[in-house]
Amino acid sequence: MSTQTPETSDTESEEEQEESFSPGERRRQVRDEARREREEAEAESEAEPDEDAVHLKVFRYDPEIEGKQKPRFDDFFVPREPGMTVLDALMTARDQFDSSLTFRHSCRQAVCGSDALFVNGSQRLGCQTQIQDLESEPVRIEPLPHQDVIKDLVVDMQHFYEQMETVEPFFDPDETPEDELAEQNQTPENREHIKMSTRCIWCGACMSSCNIAAGDNKYLGPAAINKAYRFYMDEREGEEKQEERMEVIAENHGVWRCQTQFSCTNVCPKDIPLTEHIQELKREAVKDNLKFW
């Protein structure tokens, strides 16, 4: 149990600020005051569970720190706020109780892909998951399964990045217009076709949820196959490149490994129909094969 007593902020200075400038600011002061009171009450109750606090059970591990070398779960009771996300709760736990609590996060708006976590047994982005939408408490927060844990909730993403690189994740047309202002045209239909696949934020939730990837380290995995799909389906790339891409897509550890369990699709925070994309590529692979008969 690493939960410590939070600092109680001094309330004396608050009275002096009566000449506040706007109703909005007054309202915020009232709100802050209420929050402070809750926090103080929280501290006094010595982290006893109650309705005003969210109970988090957080996975802890540090290879260097005695007492954390053996993985364990720590309990945190953080003041409940309207609209609070799992990431908000973790940040509060860190900033108020234990500054060694470690997790990746940056944008707070589901676009940087840093905070994919295993929350109550499911891969989710911490910032995109409302506490109130979770069906049960305590909220159990663990690092993404099937990846090496570096510390607390931080996992090693190297394997994920390497699989992405395997599919040559970059646009590679046969030729580029000579004129620096000439566009390569693309129909709105084709752009629409690849749209969902371009939304990937490399969070790794899909790979972590995939049973096949867990058992076969060479399997490209849903994110990398989706990346290949994004270029394979882009009409601006040439046929030759398409064939090259198909070789990677259809090789031993490519699309044929997928057993359509839909776990990746279910956890994708950007709603990318990953399994569908993989199936579409399987159909392309079959068509491609038939050409040689």
Next chain:
Amino acid sequence: MHEHDIIVVGAGGAGLRAAIAAHEAGADVAMVTKLHPVRSHTGAAEGGINAAIRDGDSWEDHAYDTMKGADYLADAPAAETLCQDSPADTIQLEHWGMPFSRDDDGRVSQRPFGGLSFPRTTYAGAETGHHLLHTMYEQVVKRGITVHDEWYVTNLAVTDEDDPNERSCHGVAAYDIRTGEVEGFVANQGVILATGGPGQVFDHTTNAVANTGDGVAMAYRAGVPMEDMEFIQFHPTTLPSTGVLISEGVRGEGGILYNSEGERLMFEYGYATNDGELASRDVVARAELTEVNEGRGFEDEYVMLDMRHLGEERIMDRLENILHLAEDFEGVDGLEEPMPVKPGQHYAMGGVEVNEHGETCISGLYAAGECACVSVHGGNRLGGNALPELIVFGKRAGYHAAGRDLGEPEIKTGYGEDSEPGDLDSPVELGDPSSTETAADGGVAATDPTAVVEGTLDTERERIETLLEKEEGVNHAEVRSEVQQTMTDNVNVFREEEGLKQALRDIREARERYQDVSVSDKSRTYNTDLIHTIETRNVLDIAEALTMGALARDEFRGAHWRAEHQERKDEEWLKHTMVSWNDGDPELWYRPVILEGEAGRYEPKTRSY
């Protein structure tokens, strides 16, 4: 010790573009970045890229709009360079496969944006930044450029001549977040800072947690002036509870703003009777807050942005991402109900002083993107002008550092003949006279750049050891939150003299508390406690310089509004605010703005929309 021709610090839009350009020019480049490139905050940009690529549009019109939007505080050569280079650099992204939205004829789509005389904002849904970031990272992978990700640059290796203009930069010291090792990176040709904005100086911001202005603060302490830091853009449409950005694209497509009386405020109260919701961002942000302050807001906090009338098809086609953001972060269905919005800190127009080649006054040190001030945006940045800045000036910095001749720059850097000393009535002592930031004996540099980096390395190792060894002390989170709170209370959209002075007092107090800061996590493995502690020092230095500029500039220009000074004072203030660290004793000075461009003189006019 690592050694490369060029070290790029930061791997968002500007950093990636700089690395690609330098590589293309034949240099050996390495990127050193505290986040993996795809985690960078460029990915959160929504609206688009302004580029004059269509018949009926011209770079001259784009430059005129930019200078007007800037309230005539941008340097014309910088604004013109942006507008001239943006078309080819935007199409370059298309050539790299960026999935732009498309018109029926297959060409890239453009839409109207605030303050633009032509619909020239080139976009990819409402997630343009995400696509720009990923497209450029793909090109970095394709070229095999070395990326040291999750390495945090803690200081620049700069020599210590008395005059900052004589100093030179030879590399950086960086902390490997994964292992806790501190290592040196020698840069034989240049260090390019591309570390993004300082949004974490404020409490309510659209910026990422990582946006702590590290590059700006490091360059500042090494002797490069910060320019026009008081000009902070408050975006008019952020979600009240989180600060998550709702793109200007919503208004560009026809979204309307109304107050609690159900009035379309921009027109009803005369804030912008021609352009309405599509007035410049500073104008809309002030209008919203005025409504709230006069009691016509919702819950005394926000106004409403309504896009329902655009229809599901158009919203899904062009603004789908906005639906997800409103749903996930405010619990609102934008197809069924209006979205609550209020102004939030969004962008720093100011930054590290550079010329149009990205050079600072320290030889070998460059900056590009939001961390830099060329200056393109002056008093207020137009929507859709940040992304072209990343690619245009990222590329130019990369080329120049790699040795390409870009001609004689028109913009000057460093304190010089055209500079004018300033004076500030500060209620407290500023800066930190005890600090010794520059690394090594300037005399050594001529013979051995590696020795300069080694000097910095020793200093940084010691600094980190000291932080980790200290047993008891103040938690960085408290100090940071004090600074954020006072900045949001006192250095916000509306600024008053007494509030600004209070902010300086609070920052002083926070600075003193920071002297006692300690890191409670003693681990060498992924120690974010340590990283945040070092970042907080950067937040402090930037907050102070920003507030100094805000107090000094007693006029109302662009995003900078002063209660006691409700006029733009062109006689006195057509000049950039510069703050130099001056080895711990911050100094204020000014440099005239350049209004003469290739297309003639941009004569300051009354700014109305």
